[in-house]
Amino acid sequence: MGPTSRPSTSPPAIDPxxxxxxxxxxxxxxxILHLRLMPKQALSExxxxxxxxxxxxxxxxxLIKLADDGLVDIFPQRGTFVAPIRVSEVLEAQFIRExxxxxxxxxxxxxSDPEVVARLRESLARQKRAADAGDPEGFMVEDExxxxxxxxxxxxxxxxxxxxxxxxxxxxxxxxxxxxPGHLGELYEQxxxxxxxxxxxxxxxxxxxxxxxxxxxxxxxxxxxxxxxDIFD
Amino acid sequence: MGPTSRPSTSPPAIDPxxxxxxxxxxxxxxxILHLRLMPKQALSExxxxxxxxxxxxxxxxxLIKLADDGLVDIFPQRGTFVAPIRVSEVLEAQFIRExxxxxxxxxxxxxSDPEVVARLRESLARQKRAADAGDPEGFMVEDExxxxxxxxxxxxxxxxxxxxxxxxxxxxxxxxxxxxPGHLGELYEQxxxxxxxxxxxxxxxxxxxxxxxxxxxxxxxxxxxxxxxDIFD
DNA sequence: TCAAATACACTACCATGGTAGTATGTCAAT
DNA sequence: ATTGACATACTACCATGGTAGTGTATTTGA
Numbered sequence: 001m002g003p004t005s006r007p008s009t010s011p012p013a014i015d016p017x018x019x020x021x022x023x024x025x026x027x028x029x030x031x032i033l034h035l036r037l038m039p040k041q042a043l044s045e046x047x048x049x050x051x052x053x054x055x056x057x058x059x060x061x062x063l064i065k066l067a068d069d070g071l072v073d074i075f076p077q078r079g080t081f082v083a084p085i086r087v088s089e090v091l092e093a094q095f096i097r098e099x100x101x102x103x104x105x106x107x108x109x110x111x112s113d114p115e116v117v118a119r120l121r122e123s124l125a126r127q128k129r130a131a132d133a134g135d136p137e138g139f140m141v142e143d144e145x146x147x148x149x150x151x152x153x154x155x156x157x158x159x160x161x162x163x164x165x166x167x168x169x170x171x172x173x174x175x176x177x178x179x180x181p182g183h184l185g186e187l188y189e190q191x192x193x194x195x196x197x198x199x200x201x202x203x204x205x206x207x208x209x210x211x212x213x214x215x216x217x218x219x220x221x222x223x224x225x226x227x228x229x230d231i232f233d
Numbered sequence: 234m235g236p237t238s239r240p241s242t243s244p245p246a247i248d249p250x251x252x253x254x255x256x257x258x259x260x261x262x263x264x265i266l267h268l269r270l271m272p273k274q275a276l277s278e279x280x281x282x283x284x285x286x287x288x289x290x291x292x293x294x295x296l297i298k299l300a301d302d303g304l305v306d307i308f309p310q311r312g313t314f315v316a317p318i319r320v321s322e323v324l325e326a327q328f329i330r331e332x333x334x335x336x337x338x339x340x341x342x343x344x345s346d347p348e349v350v351a352r353l354r355e356s357l358a359r360q361k362r363a364a365d366a367g368d369p370e371g372f373m374v375e376d377e378x379x380x381x382x383x384x385x386x387x388x389x390x391x392x393x394x395x396x397x398x399x400x401x402x403x404x405x406x407x408x409x410x411x412x413x414p415g416h417l418g419e420l421y422e423q424x425x426x427x428x429x430x431x432x433x434x435x436x437x438x439x440x441x442x443x444x445x446x447x448x449x450x451x452x453x454x455x456x457x458x459x460x461x462x463d464i465f466d
Numbered sequence: 467t468c469a470a471a472t473a474c475a476c477t478a479c480c481a482t483g484g485t486a487g488t489a490t491g492t493c494a495a496t
Numbered sequence: 497a498t499t500g501a502c503a504t505a506c507t508a509c510c511a512t513g514g515t516a517g518t519g520t521a522t523t524t525g526a
Binding site for chain 2: 019061064065068070076088089092093095096098099100102103104155156157158159162165166
């Protein structure tokens with residue numbers, strides 16, 4: 001691989017000027033979500049600290065937060081392990097996310113702010129480009145941004161934080177299914193329908209389309225359990 | 234105060250056999266919610282560690298988690314402070330809680346499990362006793378339990394965790410308003426209506442009554458802002 | 467050969483010392 | 497009287513050593 005080629009998802013380097021703990025958290029989290037750290041794999045504070053070039057304290061703090069997210073299991077005095085993909089927890093994360101995002105998008109549709117709609121349409125354009133180019137990584141980033149715009153536009157920062165946290169349980173299956181042919185286009189169409197509902201000021205339609213969009217993950221889980229039964233509970 | 238009198242809410246003692254960090258977290262959290270630690274008050278790792286008889290590490294970990302809950306503000310290299318009651322954050326917490334609990338109770342009503350209804354009625358009986366006795370502390374405990382039963386009965390442990398976390402923002406105002414005359418009875422009646430809806434299997438009615446119940450806090454905020462403007466942002 | 471006892475390597479947890487960064491109060495210079 | 501430099505006293509953050517508890521391999525007993 002030449003210096004110009006971008007690794008599929010390189011773990012971001014650690015900046016010694018910034019607080020270490022959040023960076024370590026983000027780094028490990030991304031590694032788990034992208035399955036560089038495989039489910040059930042043992043993680044050791046000492047080893048991670050060595051790899052990331054920091055001491056054990058920020059690593060420990062990061063692992064505690066990841067345990068809170070349900071992405072790692074900490075067994076006191078025994079060890080810390082990447083959490084297996086537990087279907088029940090994925091479904092519960094979906095339930096929580098759906099409850100929140102549907103409520104959020106309803107509020108967005110009630111306001112139906114043209115400036116917000118414009119920003120959403122810009123995001124849609126970028127999504128279309130990524131989908132047409134067959135760029136799952138790029139699409140993923142813009143997908144995140146799309147959903148962020150919704151929460152932020154109605155000043156629900158905390159809701160976004162909660163969604164982000166529980167979404168970790170969903171992202172591992174979502175990321176694995178992204179490369180499937182036609183999938184990106186499907187997601188784009190669903191986003192489009194949501195924006196149209198918002199633009200028309202119909203909270204009920206926005207709710208409906210968001211619900212359908214988020215329940216897409218059910219199909220993803222089914223197909224994935226057949227292909228990769230090894231990484232489930 | 235004699236040895237038989239129970240302090241209104243004594244901070245639970247630290248058990249050296251159990252993991253310290255969660256105990257410290259719970260202890261400080263309760264102190265904040267019950268306003269023994271006042272908004273904007275400075276907290277120092279060292280001082281808290283000394284008071285609780287533990288080292289600074291578990292205190293630090295507890296404070297990090299409390300910062301995540303929005304109950305303390307950590308300013309790196311400057312200090313940690315009990316978060317003021319920010320109305321915008323209280324309202325957002327209400328939004329999140331409402332979205333989740335309404336979805337939960339709808340699911341509970343869809344199932345309408347008689348065994349669950351029976352457990353809810355038992356909780357109602359205990360609430361009534363506490364309300365009639367004018368025991369806000371006892372009512373509060375049973376209130377928590379009531380809402381816990383709802384989430385647990387449909388196997389939504391994570392949802393309960395999320396609700397608990399964001400509810401911290403609401404509890405400070407809720408706890409202050411509990412002693413108001415007639416308030417306990419009101420809450421009891423609202424709980425009762427919710428249980429009736431569940432028993433009749435009407436998800437729509439359950440949603441409606443839960444929404445109304447949770448929006449009670451709006452009135453609480455209004456009256457409290459007039460009485461105690463000092464503790465708001 | 468097999469079971470119980472032991473030693474070992476490993477863990478997360480807690481305690482504590484060092485460091486860089488920030489606020490405040492003191493004092494000199496203008 | 498006001499401003500600037502400097503010393504001091506804090507802070508959160510990170511590094512690291514010690515400890516009790518846990519699995520596993522090894523040895524010891526028959």
